[in-house]
Amino acid sequence: MKKAFIYKLRLNRAQEAKLSEMLETCRHLYNHALAERKEAWEQEQQSVCFAAQSASLPLLKQENAYLPRVHSQVLQDVLHRVDRAYQAFFRRCKTGEKPGYPRFRGRGWYDSFTFPQWDNGAKFADGRLVLSKIGSLRVCTDRPLEGQPKTCSIIRRADGWYATIVCEVEPVALEPTGETVGIDLGIETFATLSTGEQVANPKHYRRAEQVLKKAQRRVSRRKKGSNRRRKAKVLLAKAHLKVKRARLDHAHKVARELVERFDVLHVEKLNIRGMLKNHPLAKSISDAGWGLFLNILRSKAASAGKTVVEVNPAYTSQVCSHCGERVPKKLSQRWHSCPYCACSLHRDHNAALNILQKGGGTAIGERLATATS
Numbered sequence: 001m002k003k004a005f006i007y008k009l010r011l012n013r014a015q016e017a018k019l020s021e022m023l024e025t026c027r028h029l030y031n032h033a034l035a036e037r038k039e040a041w042e043q044e045q046q047s048v049c050f051a052a053q054s055a056s057l058p059l060l061k062q063e064n065a066y067l068p069r070v071h072s073q074v075l076q077d078v079l080h081r082v083d084r085a086y087q088a089f090f091r092r093c094k095t096g097e098k099p100g101y102p103r104f105r106g107r108g109w110y111d112s113f114t115f116p117q118w119d120n121g122a123k124f125a126d127g128r129l130v131l132s133k134i135g136s137l138r139v140c141t142d143r144p145l146e147g148q149p150k151t152c153s154i155i156r157r158a159d160g161w162y163a164t165i166v167c168e169v170e171p172v173a174l175e176p177t178g179e180t181v182g183i184d185l186g187i188e189t190f191a192t193l194s195t196g197e198q199v200a201n202p203k204h205y206r207r208a209e210q211v212l213k214k215a216q217r218r219v220s221r222r223k224k225g226s227n228r229r230r231k232a233k234v235l236l237a238k239a240h241l242k243v244k245r246a247r248l249d250h251a252h253k254v255a256r257e258l259v260e261r262f263d264v265l266h267v268e269k270l271n272i273r274g275m276l277k278n279h280p281l282a283k284s285i286s287d288a289g290w291g292l293f294l295n296i297l298r299s300k301a302a303s304a305g306k307t308v309v310e311v312n313p314a315y316t317s318q319v320c321s322h323c324g325e326r327v328p329k330k331l332s333q334r335w336h337s338c339p340y341c342a343c344s345l346h347r348d349h350n351a352a353l354n355i356l357q358k359g360g361g362t363a364i365g366e367r368l369a370t371a372t373s
């Protein structure tokens with residue numbers, strides 16, 4: 001199982017300048033490799049593969065004074081990125097989609113480079129990160145590495161530079177608890193469990209969102225190309241980061257707690273892409289980060305030896321979880337009151353119970369003493 005450890009880098013001016021130069025060199029190589037493939041295809045209907053581009057690197061290095069200042073495996077990784085962009089492009093062509101052609105990266109649109117092999121250009125020494133051709137960098141190490149480090153990526157973000165080190169770790173199975181649950185994801189409330197508990201949206205999220213909106217308005221007010229607009233854009237990018245991080249931290253925390261408590265977790269099978277196209281709440285759905293949360297939940301469950309069951313989402317909010325009759329209601333109706341059996345509970349709680357039952361789980365009150373294996 002892979003696990004990423006992210007550390008903020010504490011750089012001085014000279015180190016920052018060196019990293020920026022490396023990033024810029026990688027960007028140029030990326031664009032160069034892309035152009036080569038594009039031209040070969042358009043002019044001679046030839047495709048250029050990774051191996052050919054990799055083999056021509058030494059020659060390129062002789063012509064370009066910047067390339068030798070970057071570790072050779074990092075350069076190889078840039079070529080791999082171009083290759084992956086192409087593979088993805090062809091794969092999507094094959095499935096009948098209409099993907100955009102891989103893009104040239106403008107200044108500011110290329111923000112990371114990778115040492116694909118730990119200890120080969122990147123390593124820790126005395127609590128500092130040592131990078132080839134850069135030197136030793138101060139890092140904020142609040143969390144020590146676990147497992148076997150594999151790759152190291154250096155990333156430029158709106159609020160500074162980061163190192164992401166991906167490690168191979170042994171999965172640790174959690175003790176079974178014998179509990180199962182249905183989880184209904186929402187927008188006002190992040191999630192509602194079949195036990196009736198509600199999980200609120202991330203704390204500070206509303207505030208971070210307001211800051212983000214303000215920053216967006218500020219950018220649009222300022223004159224294009226002006227220095228003030230450029231500064232406003234930096235603030236906007238920082239606000240975006242803050243919202244993104246709040247959501248990610250929250251998703252990890254909630255997923256961890258759920259996986260610790262329950263052995264089988266039932267969720268709706270969501271077609272997020274389809275939803276984003278057709279749903280009246282599309283923006284809120286993507287903001288709520290359901291896809292992100294489900295991915296994290298699935299991966300945490302898998303490594304802990306727990307199970308995520310996806311159920312068909314049809315009618316989970318309309319059917320009465322107690323008697324099974326259809327009780328149609330609008331999205332604005334927050335309460336489920338069943339005219340057939342007089343069952344009355346919060347709409348999302350009712351949905352969570354339905355999700356649990358659809359997956360073969362039993363609701364509270366009628367829970368059987370069956371051990372889940």
Ligand SMILES: [Zn+2]
Pocket residue numbers: 320321322323324325338339340341342343
């Ligand atoms: Zn009913």
